[in-house]
Amino acid sequence: MTRHAIAPATRSARDAPRDAGAVQATGAIILALGSLLVIPLLITLGLSGASQATCGQPTTSQPGLTTDARTQIPAEYLRLYQAAGRQYGLPWALLAAIGKTESDHGRDPSAGVHAGANSAGAAGPMQIGIGGAAGNNWGGTPRHPAGQATGGVGVDGNGDGWADVHDPADAIPGAARFLLAHGAPGNLPHAVFAYNPDPAYVRRVTAQATRYGTGTTPPGTGTDLDPVTCPGDVDAFTNIPGGAAATVLSYARAQIGKPYVYGAEGPDSFDCSGLTMMAYRAAHITIPRLSDAQYWHGPRIRLGTEQPGDLVFFDYKPGHTGPGHVGIVENPHTGIMIVAPHTGATVRRQSYRDYPGGPVGFTRPATTSRVRATEQ
Numbered sequence: 001m002t003r004h005a006i007a008p009a010t011r012s013a014r015d016a017p018r019d020a021g022a023v024q025a026t027g028a029i030i031l032a033l034g035s036l037l038v039i040p041l042l043i044t045l046g047l048s049g050a051s052q053a054t055c056g057q058p059t060t061s062q063p064g065l066t067t068d069a070r071t072q073i074p075a076e077y078l079r080l081y082q083a084a085g086r087q088y089g090l091p092w093a094l095l096a097a098i099g100k101t102e103s104d105h106g107r108d109p110s111a112g113v114h115a116g117a118n119s120a121g122a123a124g125p126m127q128i129g130i131g132g133a134a135g136n137n138w139g140g141t142p143r144h145p146a147g148q149a150t151g152g153v154g155v156d157g158n159g160d161g162w163a164d165v166h167d168p169a170d171a172i173p174g175a176a177r178f179l180l181a182h183g184a185p186g187n188l189p190h191a192v193f194a195y196n197p198d199p200a201y202v203r204r205v206t207a208q209a210t211r212y213g214t215g216t217t218p219p220g221t222g223t224d225l226d227p228v229t230c231p232g233d234v235d236a237f238t239n240i241p242g243g244a245a246a247t248v249l250s251y252a253r254a255q256i257g258k259p260y261v262y263g264a265e266g267p268d269s270f271d272c273s274g275l276t277m278m279a280y281r282a283a284h285i286t287i288p289r290l291s292d293a294q295y296w297h298g299p300r301i302r303l304g305t306e307q308p309g310d311l312v313f314f315d316y317k318p319g320h321t322g323p324g325h326v327g328i329v330e331n332p333h334t335g336i337m338i339v340a341p342h343t344g345a346t347v348r349r350q351s352y353r354d355y356p357g358g359p360v361g362f363t364r365p366a367t368t369s370r371v372r373a374t375e376q
Helices: 028-036 039-045 067-072 075-088 092-103 168-181 188-195 199-212 235-239 241-254 272-282 291-297 365-375
Strands: 143-145 162-164 311-314 325-331 336-339 348-351 361-363
Touching: 067 092, 067 199, 075 092, 075 168, 092 168, 092 188, 092 199, 162 168, 168 188, 168 241, 188 199, 241 272, 241 325, 241 336, 241 365, 272 291, 272 325, 272 336, 291 311, 291 325, 291 361
Parallel strands: none
Antiparallel strands: 143 162, 311 325, 311 361, 325 336, 336 348
16 A cells, blocks of 8 residues: 555456556556557547546446347346446446456456455455455455444445445445545546556456447546546645645545435545544544534635645635535645535535635645654
8 A cells, every 4th residue: 555545456356466466556647648548448438528627527327238238247237337337426337347357247266256355365246455465445354344434445235234345236336436536437547547557457447348338428427638637546646745635535535425414424424524524534633523613723725725635615604603514625726626515415526616605715634744743
């Protein structure tokens, strides 16, 4: 694990011996080169056409079904891919392509698919890391109670009370959450590259997704290759002193798709300040619980100088003790934050510049952590 709270690089069962070194991304140029090779396939699938306005915004539209999908994907797996696609705003065909590449939809008899892990530490039909070279992307143990906080992508997808990496009903939405945590749907090539940092893997998965989907997803799902316009898992985060902001953002991304519940602090639901508090707690930084107290906790940052990981505040009304709403800046260039917005919504990416009334201020709790680290 390097700079991410959720380590990259899961490994397929059949590729484990070759990939056991868990290669890490070395820079934005490598990511861009891997992405450029798959543009034609992404256009065919209908996943291109991102703009600053749509960067990171999920779509409810989904690819259709080709003959290959109907005849080659087991019915239960197909249902799970489609359900996860709808829930997390990702093309179901992309999830199916990863499932095909990793384990042939659970039919691969190799070690780790149905029990244990392969030699790289990847497990289950989606080959999600549970330790070793692959990192513990799942979080916690391979099968843990649904309410157990883990900091990973493990999820109880079928409501049986367990988050089980070997159960496709849990593993498929877990894979979706990993992609969301690494830039999807705004930058799908970056997200797939994070899943397995190999340009050939990105090409293979994208080609398979094209064979499964009919390409009915409209532009707007997004594969913009500019890491500034569409940050994905941007390497610029390595320039943040101490890396605290990178950890904050990795945690926040992993919560995308979870419901807003007033007063909730995770792991299954959040309110706005519960999300920000827990994201900073993941970086070993303690901030107050409520948005108004978080604002006064500071240190405050001028508009236009905000950075990834800063807190952005809204709804400061006269007579109140402070702002009533808060999010986490993800991309200051395009004004995108990660936020638990309101009842009836889920944790998501959203523009903070377009928020009614605009932001009333920013703070940078990560600065406090750097000062304390220096003093110790």
